Amino acid sequence: xxxxxxxxxxxxxxxxxxxxxxxxxxxxxxxxxxxxxxxxxxxxxxxxxxxxxxxxxxxxxxxxxxxxxxxxxxxxxxxxxxxxxxxxxxxxxxxxxxxxxxxxxxxxxxxxxxxxxxxxxxxxxxxxxxxxxxxxxxxxxxxxxxxxxxxxxxxxxxxxxxxxxxxxxxxxxxxxxxxxxxxxxxxxxxxxxxxxxxxxxxxxxxxxxxxxxxxxxxxxxxxxxxxxxxxxxxxxxxxxxxxxxxxxxxxxxxxxxxxxxxxxxxxxxxxxxxxxxxxxxxxxxxxxxxxxxxxxxxxxxxxxxxxxxxxxxxxxxxxxxxxxxxxxxxxxxxxxxxxxxxxxxxxxxxxxxxxxxxxxxxxxxxxxxxxxxxxxxxxxxx
Numbered sequence: 001x002x003x004x005x006x007x008x009x010x011x012x013x014x015x016x017x018x019x020x021x022x023x024x025x026x027x028x029x030x031x032x033x034x035x036x037x038x039x040x041x042x043x044x045x046x047x048x049x050x051x052x053x054x055x056x057x058x059x060x061x062x063x064x065x066x067x068x069x070x071x072x073x074x075x076x077x078x079x080x081x082x083x084x085x086x087x088x089x090x091x092x093x094x095x096x097x098x099x100x101x102x103x104x105x106x107x108x109x110x111x112x113x114x115x116x117x118x119x120x121x122x123x124x125x126x127x128x129x130x131x132x133x134x135x136x137x138x139x140x141x142x143x144x145x146x147x148x149x150x151x152x153x154x155x156x157x158x159x160x161x162x163x164x165x166x167x168x169x170x171x172x173x174x175x176x177x178x179x180x181x182x183x184x185x186x187x188x189x190x191x192x193x194x195x196x197x198x199x200x201x202x203x204x205x206x207x208x209x210x211x212x213x214x215x216x217x218x219x220x221x222x223x224x225x226x227x228x229x230x231x232x233x234x235x236x237x238x239x240x241x242x243x244x245x246x247x248x249x250x251x252x253x254x255x256x257x258x259x260x261x262x263x264x265x266x267x268x269x270x271x272x273x274x275x276x277x278x279x280x281x282x283x284x285x286x287x288x289x290x291x292x293x294x295x296x297x298x299x300x301x302x303x304x305x306x307x308x309x310x311x312x313x314x315x316x317x318x319x320x321x322x323x324x325x326x327x328x329x330x331x332x333x334x335x336x337x338x339x340x341x342x343x344x345x346x347x348x349x350x351x352x353x354x355x356x357x358x359x360x361x362x363x364x365x366x367x368x369x370x371x372x373x374x375x376x377x378x379x380x381x382x
Contacts, residue, residue, distance in 0.1 A: 001066040001089055001119075002027075006042045008328035009064075015314045016333035019340050022062070028054045055079040062339070065089060068164050069172045073098035076349075080109040080116070087335055089119040091181040091359060092352035094172030099349075099356040106349040117335050117345055118352035120185040122264060124330035126322065127285040129310035130302070131268070131275040132190045134287065140270030141290075143191050146241070146249035147267040148183035150175075151260035155206070155235060162209040162229045174233030176202065177359055179264070180253030184358045185347065186266050190275075193245035195358045199372045200239030200365035205256055207231055239362050274299075283321035 006024065013021035027044040028051050029035030035047045048054045055063055055078050063079040065072055065088040073093050079086050086106075093099040106116040122128060134140060152175075154160070164170040165178060188194055208228045235256055241249035257263070264279035276286035276299065286299045305321055307313040311330050315322060338345030357375050365373035374380065 002038070003042070004325060004328045005064050005066055005087075005332075006044070007325055008332040012329045012332040012336065015329065016337075018333075018336050022332070022336060025060060026054055026057070051075055052078065055082045055084055060084060062087065062335075068170045069094040069177070070170045073102055076102050076116075077105050080105045080114060083109070083112060083114055085115045085117075085335075085339060087117045087119060087331075088349075088352075090185070090352065090355070091172065091177045092118050092349060092356055094177075096353075096356050096360045099353045103349045103353045113342065115335075115338060115345065116349040117331075117338075118347045118349060119331065120182060120189075120347050120352070120355075121327040121331050122182050122186055122279070123189055123347065124311065124327040124334070125277075125279065125282055126310045126312050127282060127302075127304040128186060128190065128266070128277055130285055130304050131266070131277055132192075133310070134273075134275055135190055135192055135268065135270075139273055139287075139289065140268060140275065141272030143193060143243075143245060143247045143268060143270045145267075145269040146187050146191055146193075146243065146247050147265075148187045148249065148251045149263065149265040150179040150183045150253045151257035151263040151265075152179060152255045153258045153260050155255040156258050158206045159210060161212040162231065163212055166209065166231045166233055168232040171233055173359065173363065174202075174204070174231075174235055174237075175253040175255050176234050176237040176362060178253075179255070180237050180251065180362075181355055181359060182264060183251055183253060183266070185351075185355050186264075187241075187249060187251070188354065188358075189347070190266060191243065191245070191247060191268055193243035193247055194354060195241045195249065195361075195375055196244045197242045197372055197374050198239045198358065198361050198365050199370050200237065200362040201370050202234035202363065202366040203236050204231055204233070205235045234366075237362060237366075239365065241358075282324075 009022050009024055024044050026046045027039040028048045032049050039047045062085045065075050072088055076086050076088050208230055211227045211229050236254035238252045267276040273290050274288040283305055285302045285304050287302055288299045305312055306318050334345050361373045361375045361378040364378040365371055
């Protein structure tokens, strides 16, 4: 994420008009040698190994947090107290309590003109932004169904080494928070409805993994008897949801779907039509209009690369698609535009908190054997 964000800060001014292009002033990392090597590669002049000194510097205006979830709250709270604008990667925190503290601090800082942003970058996919526009224009009618899947396969091999994303004290949760958070945010954002309750299950397929750096045998598998450590997060999450606007939803997130590299899917069905999106075909949107002549009805594929589509007028000729890294460019463009116009940008910490509450409700429901759980009162036994 550090590389993706750095690329975006450098690239955004080349495609999106900015009164004052941002300047990458400082790279912060824990290991001095590795941080210096990264800074040289990314062409950032200064480094720091203590983020506390970084947020105190008067020449720093924006702090971009790309660290594991267990450090988000402490860094963000200190940065906001120092009057810095904050862009924080998702999910916002590792708990609702942390996210609430961050949001409260953001609200206090807003009175001083300080802005917050959360990195739900998939919102910046032109096709998904077009889907939201269609919903807002009433093309789908009354929203009835929301289906969201986020399928990856990078953990399918049981010998993939343990890393911080598999440790609850660092990551907060597994597939649920890592990729399921994107689905929750996209579903709520595009549909215009908030999830008010869930019934969920979480599952861990591989409970121990070789420690990173362990000697590997042929084919990359850990050698017999190599040291291992426990996986303390979910490998997969599945839940149904009820939305406050009357829609019902089905969600799935897994990093064990063999052959699915990054299938981030969203389908919404309404009384007048449907949209379907899959990030593996990120430059297209499937759209069905039930009001069409019945003889001509069917999903149509929209190439979301025209100047009339969100973000695309700043890029290439019609038909020349975008890629994953361009979403971060859009994110920076939106952040800078908001800061220079002194207006709010989305999603902010308050919106990210709403996602955090859904994640917490999913975990609470799973602990209670899929019992329906209110997002507002997830720990209630009523």
